[in-house]
Amino acid sequence: MDPVLLTGELTLHGRVMPASNATFVGEIGGRRVIYKPVAGERPLWDFPDGTLAAREEAAYLVSVATGWDIVPLTFQREGPHGPGMVQLWQEPDPVQEAVTLVSGHDVPDGWRHVFDGLDDRDHVVSLIHEDTPELRRMAVFDAVVNNADRKGGHVLAMPGGHRYGVDHGLTFHVEHKLRTVLWGWAGELLSDEDRAVLELLADSLDADLGERLVDLVTYHEVEATRRRLKRLLRVGALPEPGQGWRAIPWPPF
Known part of the structure; x- marks a missing residue:
């Protein structure tokens, strides 16, 4: 990592609105970043331990360990509003969509259907996502880190x-809380790449990665991550929505 990102002045340019937690767009050494101060985090009854900033950094470390580059460079440092999470800004392609809504049940080729619903005029719409290796890797990653908030806008x-x-x-919650809009591969067998x-x-979790994660989330959450990983390999398939919990984040976008 460029040391300037850790020690350079973090200048804020504006706040992202609306956002449930304080989120700012800023700049460090000419590089655009997102800054989420811990002081601006909204307390959550079901995630009482640690900080959201630490969980974001933990997810980045798992992303690095996979080699899939799913999470942009993420770290913690001091900022204008105290310590918080900083993430390198990524500018998406404005003409591409990885997750979207279509009218009726008209799912085009190369896309996966997730669920049907009604729009504000009571017309049937379907939530779909693209069927690509890049997005499928994210679904596998989310199953490992137990992502409870994979909205369409988070892709x-x-x-x-x-x-x-x-x-x-x-x-990283110890309970199963996978909530995602990427259910299009639910129940499908893991690929050879996934398994590898x-x-x-799993080896990294038993070594340096596990030690680093314990500094960011609780010991029990790291152990739960190990168990999820072993279960994924044992079952050999992506998880499916089950009974007893909400499987789609709300709102989905």
């Missing part, structure tokens, strides 16, 4: 086909 469709995921403050990456990730 950045980058030029050239890469897909970044952002907003990982609601991750997950096996390497």
Whole structure:
């Protein structure tokens, strides 16, 4: 990491509105960043331990360990409103959409259907997402970190086909809380690539990665991550929505 990002002046240019937690757009050494101060986090009854900023950094470390580059560079440092999470800004392609709504049940080729609903005029619409390896990797990643908030707007469709995921403050809970709009591969078998990456990730969790995560989330949450990873490999398939919890984040966008 460029040391300037850790020590350079963080200048704020504006606040992202609306956002449930204080989120600012800023700049460090000429590089645009997102800054979320811990002081601006809204307390959550079901995520009482630690900070959302630490969970975002933990998700980044898991992303690095996979080699899939799902989470943009994320770290913690001091800022104008105290310590918080800083993430390198990524500018998505304005003409691409990885997750969207279509009228009726008209799912085009190359897309996966997630669920149907009604719009503000009571017309049937379907939530769909693209069927690409880049987005599928994000679905596998979310299953590992137990992402409780994968909204459509948290997927950045980058030029050239890469897909970044952002907003990982609601991750690593010990209870199963996977809430996502990326259910299009639910129940499908893991690919050879998935298995190879997950096996390497399991090894990393038993070594340096596990030690680093314990500094960011609780010991029990790291152990729960190990168990989820082992279960994924044992079952050999992506998880499916189950009974007893809300499987789609609200709002989905």
